[in-house]
Amino acid sequence: MSNVGGMQRVATELHAALRDREDVALRTIALRSSWKWVHVKAVPFLVSLAFRLQREALTHRADAILFTSMTTALPLLFAGSALKKKGIRLAAIAHGLDVTDPNPAYQIAVRRLCGLLDAVMPVSRATGEQLVARGLPRDRVHVVPNAVDLERFEGVFERRDQPARLRISNAPNLGADAFLLVTVGRQVRRKGFAWFVENVMPKLPSRVVFWLAGDGPEREQIEAAIERAGMKERVFCLGRISEAELIELYRRGHLFVMPNIVVPGDMEGFGIVMLEAGACGLPTLAADLEGIRDVIEEGVNGWLVPSGDADAFAARIQSLLDDPQRLREASARTATYVTSTFQWNQTAERYLDVLRS
Numbered sequence: 391m392s393n394v395g396g397m398q399r400v401a402t403e404l405h406a407a408l409r410d411r412e413d414v415a416l417r418t419i420a421l422r423s424s425w426k427w428v429h430v431k432a433v434p435f436l437v438s439l440a441f442r443l444q445r446e447a448l449t450h451r452a453d454a455i456l457f458t459s460m461t462t463a464l465p466l467l468f469a470g471s472a473l474k475k476k477g478i479r480l481a482a483i484a485h486g487l488d489v490t491d492p493n494p495a496y497q498i499a500v501r502r503l504c505g506l507l508d509a510v511m512p513v514s515r516a517t518g519e520q521l522v523a524r525g526l527p528r529d530r531v532h533v534v535p536n537a538v539d540l541e542r543f544e545g546v547f548e549r550r551d552q553p554a555r556l557r558i559s560n561a562p563n564l565g566a567d568a569f570l571l572v573t574v575g576r577q578v579r580r581k582g583f584a585w586f587v588e589n590v591m592p593k594l595p596s597r598v599v600f601w602l603a604g605d606g607p608e609r610e611q612i613e614a615a616i617e618r619a620g621m622k623e624r625v626f627c628l629g630r631i632s633e634a635e636l637i638e639l640y641r642r643g644h645l646f647v648m649p650n651i652v653v654p655g656d657m658e659g660f661g662i663v664m665l666e667a668g669a670c671g672l673p674t675l676a677a678d679l680e681g682i683r684d685v686i687e688e689g690v691n692g693w694l695v696p697s698g699d700a701d702a703f704a705a706r707i708q709s710l711l712d713d714p715q716r717l718r719e720a721s722a723r724t725a726t727y728v729t730s731t732f733q734w735n736q737t738a739e740r741y742l743d744v745l746r747s
Contacts, residue, residue, distance in 0.1 A: 396536070396662045397485050400513070401458035403539050407738035414742065417452070419443075440465035444472055454479040454745045460488040460510075463503055470506040481745055483534075484512040486659020486681060489520045501525050509744050513660040514681030520657070532744045535684050537737035538665035540729055542633075546641050547671035547725040556638040560628045561601060564642075569598045569711055572643035572672070574636065574663045577606030577627075580656045582649035582677065584608060584615040586703070590649065591621050593704035595711065600625045600647075603639055640670035644717065645710060648676035651697055661685050664692070668728035671721040675706055691724040 408416050419442060443455070443465055455478060457463035463482040466473070473480060482503070489500060489512075504510075504526035511534040512518040518531045549555075564570060575581055583602060591600060602612065602625070609627065616625045631639065640646075646667040650658050660681040664674045674692035676682045686692040695702035710717045 396660065397459050397488065399539075399662060400483065400485070400536055403537070403734055404458070404738060404741065406539075407537075407734040408742075411738075436462075436464050440468040443469035452478050454481060456741070456745065457482040460484050460500060460503060463507065464499055466506050467499060467502055474506070479508045479745065480506060481509040481511065482507055484510050484517050484521060484659075486513070486517050486520075486657045489517060489524070489659075490655055490657050492655030497524070509747075511741060511744055514684040516657065516680040516683065517659045533684075534737060534740045534744070535732065536660050536662050536665065537732045537734040538662065538669050538728065539734065540669055543637065543640070543666065543669040546637055546669070547721070550641055550671050550721065554638070554642060556634055558601075558628060558635045558638055559631055561626060564599070565597065567597050569595075569645075569707075570643045571598060571600045571645050571647050571707070572603070572639055572667075573600075573647050573649075574603045574639070574666070575661075577602070577604055577608040577612060578656070579608055579611075580650055580653040580658060581608070582651040582697070584611045585651055585698070586647065586649035587612060587615040587621055587625050588619045589700040590703045590707075591625060592619055593700060594707055596624065598624070598707065598711070601628055601639065601643075602626070603628045603631050603636065605630050636666075637670070640667050640672050643667070643672050645707065646672045646674040646692075647703075648674055648682055649697075649703060650677040650679050650682065652679065658682055665728055665732050668692075668724045671725040673717075673720045673724040675703065687727065691727045692720075 405418065408414050419439065455473065460482055466480060470480060501524050504521060504524050507526070507530065509530050509532055510521055510526055511532050512521060513534065513536050515533055518533050521531055522528055573583065577583060587600065591598070612627060616622055646664060648661060648664060658680045664676065664682070664685045667674060668691045674686055676686055676692060676694055677697035678694035679697045683694065686694055688694055693706055695706060
């Protein structure tokens with residue numbers, strides 16, 4: 391499960407938070423699968439899941455069925471009516487792209503799901519509004535923000551001032567006065583990475599460097615932007631990195647950046663990587679956009695600036711360069727806020743409150 395995406399991590403971590411509770415009888419129908427041949431396996435998996443759900447309706451073993459995305463809820467198009475007749479409550483988590491994917495056939499399916507589901511728990515207000523726009527009654531929308539597995543990052547904040555503990559693949563050595571911007575995620579257009587490289591990095595002092603962890607279809611465009619901006623000595627695409635390298639990246643970074651841009655049919659439903667970074671004491675500078683707004687509390691665990699405003703991004707980074715003490719205080723404040731606000735035991739309780747209601 392290394393390098394899993396946000397939706398997959400939410401599913402596994404929510405399952406871990408619920409499985410040991412004495413007040414919940416939890417039966418897992420499907421949770422983990424290899425990414426190999428995922429596009430080939432998806433349709434057979436969803437068909438088999440529909441039959442398994444039909445059997446669930448016949449035996450009425452469940453009070454509620456929770457789907458961890460709108461995509462995995464697609465079998466309800468075939469089994470939903472039988473389940474509802476048996477009095478089984480149907481609920482799903484919605485993340486963003488699983489609602490807004492522009493495929494016309496998929497959009498028809500999402501609108502039908504909105505008529506079948508008793509409750510949907512979007513991870514952000516922005517995702518909730520997308521559901522309402524597709525016909526889900528507002529009283530069935532229950533926003534439940536994501537959480538972060540704090541055990542993964544235990545003690546990282548306390549080690550921020552220590553020398554490097556691990557060599558990060560493809561990363562160069564940092565100068566003594568380097569100011570390290572980092573980001574993590576699938577490299578797709580909405581993330582705004584290429585835009586940031588070409589429009590913000592040239593406005594910053596030469597000691598500011600930018601490391602990008604992850605991969606995706608926008609990788610070539612990012613590398614082309616690096617070339618055009620003359621940033622080959624300051625911007626580095628690290629590719630996929632291990633869990634240990636990810637933690638080291640969060641620990642060594644000075645500021646996490648999420649420079650998202652608007653892309654029709656795509657959206658940032660939340661952004662769990664900002665919670666991961668924050669748990670390590672790394673505040674975020676992000677575009678004031680979509681689900682990001684539900685992660686960043688202005689001036690507490692980071693700052694929001696208008697999407698596409700290169701001057702605003704550069705000015706905020708420069709202000710932190712000029713005031714190291716302010717950044718240290720922001721780091722401590724970020725770690726405290728994230729670890730107290732986005733715990734899985736609290737989030738799991740909110741899911742259960744919705745299901746019980």
